[in-house]
Amino acid sequence: MIAAYAIGRGLFVAVAMRRMPRPLAESLYRANRTVIWVQGAVLALTAYVPILNLLIPIIGVATMVHVLDMALGAAHRTERRLV
Numbered sequence: 001m002i003a004a005y006a007i008g009r010g011l012f013v014a015v016a017m018r019r020m021p022r023p024l025a026e027s028l029y030r031a032n033r034t035v036i037w038v039q040g041a042v043l044a045l046t047a048y049v050p051i052l053n054l055l056i057p058i059i060g061v062a063t064m065v066h067v068l069d070m071a072l073g074a075a076h077r078t079e080r081r082l083v
Contacts, residue, residue: 003047007056008040011064019068032071039063 009029016025029036043060047053 001041003044004037004041006040007043007060008036008038008064011040011043011060012036012067015061015064016068028068028071028075031075032067035067035070036064039067 012029012032013022013025016028020028043056043063046059047056
């Protein structure tokens with residue numbers, strides 16, 4: 001569970017901070033905490049497979065880019081409904 005949290009949060013915040021300021025990245029993390037934790041758990045479990053564990057940084061960053069895009073899309077749809 002700790003590895004899932006660390007991998008998920010670390011990769012998500014690193015990817016998000018390349019595109020936006022840290023406070024916005026943190027708020028997106030809080031809004032999508034469950035999805036990020038599940039993706040971190042999948043990555044942590046995948047790290048136990050011998051040769052596949054070498055690809056975890058690449059797969060993890062690609063996964064979190066998709067999660068970030070999903071989170072931004074959901075935030076944009078919510079914002080449009082409020083206007």
